[in-house]
Amino acid sequence: MRLLCYGILVFLPFFASNGADTVDLNLPEARLWTYQGTSMRARLVEIDTLAVKVVMGSDGWSTKFWLDQLSDSDRDYVSEWRKRGFGIAPKPIVKTPRKEWPKEVTPDLRFSAKLVTSGTNSWTYETPNYRYYSDAKLAPSLIEEYAMWFEGTYAAIQEMPLQLKMSPPSEKFVVRLFRKQSDYLRAGGLQGSSGSYIPKTQEILVPLTSLGVRLWGEQIPLDRRTFDSGPLVHEITHQVMHYWVQVLPVWFVEGMAEYMSSVPFNGVWYDFENIEEGIRKHLEKDYDFSQTSGGVFKVDMVPPRELMNLSHEEWTEALRVGKASLNYCSALLMVYFFAHLDSEAGEPSPLVNYLQQTREGRDEREQFVAEYNKAIETYKQNLTAFNDSVDAYNKALLEYRQQAPDYNKRVRIHNEQVAKGIPQAERIAVGLPPTPPNRPSPPSKPQILVNNPKVGAIDLSEAESEARDVLLQGRNPDDLWKAMEEAFAKRRIWIRAVGANS
Numbered sequence: 001m002r003l004l005c006y007g008i009l010v011f012l013p014f015f016a017s018n019g020a021d022t023v024d025l026n027l028p029e030a031r032l033w034t035y036q037g038t039s040m041r042a043r044l045v046e047i048d049t050l051a052v053k054v055v056m057g058s059d060g061w062s063t064k065f066w067l068d069q070l071s072d073s074d075r076d077y078v079s080e081w082r083k084r085g086f087g088i089a090p091k092p093i094v095k096t097p098r099k100e101w102p103k104e105v106t107p108d109l110r111f112s113a114k115l116v117t118s119g120t121n122s123w124t125y126e127t128p129n130y131r132y133y134s135d136a137k138l139a140p141s142l143i144e145e146y147a148m149w150f151e152g153t154y155a156a157i158q159e160m161p162l163q164l165k166m167s168p169p170s171e172k173f174v175v176r177l178f179r180k181q182s183d184y185l186r187a188g189g190l191q192g193s194s195g196s197y198i199p200k201t202q203e204i205l206v207p208l209t210s211l212g213v214r215l216w217g218e219q220i221p222l223d224r225r226t227f228d229s230g231p232l233v234h235e236i237t238h239q240v241m242h243y244w245v246q247v248l249p250v251w252f253v254e255g256m257a258e259y260m261s262s263v264p265f266n267g268v269w270y271d272f273e274n275i276e277e278g279i280r281k282h283l284e285k286d287y288d289f290s291q292t293s294g295g296v297f298k299v300d301m302v303p304p305r306e307l308m309n310l311s312h313e314e315w316t317e318a319l320r321v322g323k324a325s326l327n328y329c330s331a332l333l334m335v336y337f338f339a340h341l342d343s344e345a346g347e348p349s350p351l352v353n354y355l356q357q358t359r360e361g362r363d364e365r366e367q368f369v370a371e372y373n374k375a376i377e378t379y380k381q382n383l384t385a386f387n388d389s390v391d392a393y394n395k396a397l398l399e400y401r402q403q404a405p406d407y408n409k410r411v412r413i414h415n416e417q418v419a420k421g422i423p424q425a426e427r428i429a430v431g432l433p434p435t436p437p438n439r440p441s442p443p444s445k446p447q448i449l450v451n452n453p454k455v456g457a458i459d460l461s462e463a464e465s466e467a468r469d470v471l472l473q474g475r476n477p478d479d480l481w482k483a484m485e486e487a488f489a490k491r492r493i494w495i496r497a498v499g500a501n502s
Contacts, residue, residue: 028081034071047082048469050476064309064465068476100161101340106269107155113143129154131172136179136208146211148267149229150175153236153260156270162339162355166240173239174203181207194231197238199245204235230261230286237261244355247362247460250315251307255331258282259339262332276491279336283493287329300498302330304484305477308468326498333488333495338471341487354471361463369458375446382443389440396437403434 028044033054042063046053051064067075117124118137125132125140127147150173157164178184184207189196194210197203210231237257238245245253262282264271271278280297283289289299302310307330318324338351410430417427472480481497488495 028086031077033065033074035065035074036069044078044081044086046465047078047086048465050469050472050474052078053465066305066477068478101272102159102161103273104269104271105156105159107152109148109151109268111144111147111151113140113147115140126172127151129168129172130175132175132177134177134179134208135183136177138177146232149232149265150236152265152267152270153233154240156263156265157237157240157260160272161349162352164241164244164355165359166243169202169242174201176203176205177211178205178207181209195235197235199238199242202239202242204239206232206235229265230282233261233265234258247358248464249308249461250310250312251327251331251334254315254328255333255335258328258332259335261286262336275336275340279332280493282332283329287325289329294492296492296494298494298496299329299333299488300326301333301495302326302499303477303497304334304480306499307331307334308477333484333493337484337487341491342483350471350473354467357467357470358464361466362460365458365460365463372448372452372455375448379443379446379449386440386443393437393440400434400436407431407433 030041030043032039033042040056042054042056044052045055045062050068051066052070053062053064055062065074067078070078111128113132114126115123116126116131121135123134123137125134125138125143127143128151130147130150132143154166154173158166176187178187178189184205185191187205188198189205189207195204195206198205234257237260238253241253241256262275262278264274264278280291283297283299284291287299289297291297301307307327310327315324315327318327338354339349342351343349407430410428413428414430475483485495
């Protein structure tokens with residue numbers, strides 16, 4: 001009988017690791033660019049149809065350069081990288097069949113406001129899509145009066161042919177009403193405002209005094225003469241369009257709110273057929289532009305090149321220093337142009353296609369983030385299970401290493417007894433050989449992590465950047481400005497280009 005000998009395996013424990021990040025050496029490097037005659041060092045990170053995105057400095061600050069404002073050598077450089085397939089490939093434009101704007105939207109206002117709860121300085125009312133928290137007791141009829149604006153604005157935005165597809169968060173939209181201005185400001189309301197939308201909580205804060213309510217002791221009557229619905233409709237629009245606030249540029253977000261404030265509403269229906277007249281009244285009443293004797297408005301406007309690239313931070317700063325009026329007016333005119341003046345009758349609306357592609361781009365990014373995070377969590381769990389199995393393997397291997405010498409010793413004695421002719425019944429019992437443990441295999445990395453070894457913060461607003469070409473229809477900002485000048489001139493509105501910081 002051959003001597004059975006078993007070697008001892010030496011196991012080095014595994015340690016979980018994500019592996020070294022891969023580095024693509026075929027990416028653009030920092031270079032000197034000449035944009036609008038000014039030279040600056042930056043690195044190319046994205047190529048669109050009409051612009052490029054670059055980053056500057058060690059802090060990764062990014063900006064966009066319009067291609068037609070770059071030097072010839074810069075455009076050649078971009079063209080070369082485009083040929084290599086660098087940048088985001090443009091998506092095919094799916095043209096949504098045109099849906100005409102309604103002449104009017106008559107929301108179903110046949111509802112009653114319900115008092116849901118009451119307590120010390122706390123009353124809760126409800127209408128179909130809204131819940132109102134008030135620190136003053138209000139007559140249900142008064143809630144119904146204001147609900148026409150809340151419910152009516154929501155219904156009107158739903159009926160617009162922009163296919164925005166909105167719904168209340170969770171169960172209902174929330175409005176908080178305050179008897180005292182000081183309480184309104186303490187809750188987060190903006191000083192000097194008649195209402196504030198708080199994106200973090202998706203709530204509208206409103207001081208009762210801005211709603212035309214006069215506080216006479218415990219009585220709270222309505223004074224229609226002092227009620228201006230425009231600011232309220234502006235904030236309602238932000239609340240209703242919360243999904244879009246996070247992804248669309250500030251000019252559209254604020255322009256849409258101003259647009260809705262301009263649509264005539266008589267408490268029964270929104271009159272979209274007379275939106276042009278509403279715009280003209282808004283220009284005169286809220287922006288102090290007066291008509292000439294010939295009925296022509298001469299209006300200052302931030303041109304598209306600058307307006308479309310204003311950040312939320314820049315907009316907020318202009319608001320803080322009292323220079324935001326020009327921005328709001330410009331955004332209103334831009335939205336009005338794209339909504340009503342930028343496509344021929346019967347043609348698909350570029351604005352609708354722009355919003356649709358933006359939504360699809362955002363949904364894709366959100367889905368990617370969800371799948372990526374899920375893959376990371378699953379991989380972490382698998383790594384934990386693997387490390388547990390390593391511990392079990394090391395323990396089993398130690399036992400195997402302890403059992404193997406004893407077994408080999410019995411085999412050696414057994415073989416010696418065979419050589420000496422000792423009868424079988426008197427030989428040592430060898431028994432079964434110890435079984436070496438199976439070495440555990442590390443978990444495979446999910447494919448989504450393999451394909452995306454290095455992912456930074458996902459910017460949802462990039463979905464809008466990709467879709468902007470659909471809205472511009474191949475026009476550069478200067479061509480767009482000319483188209484706007486012509487369209488507004490036909491409606492007796494002459495626009496003059498003025499910088500946002502003027």
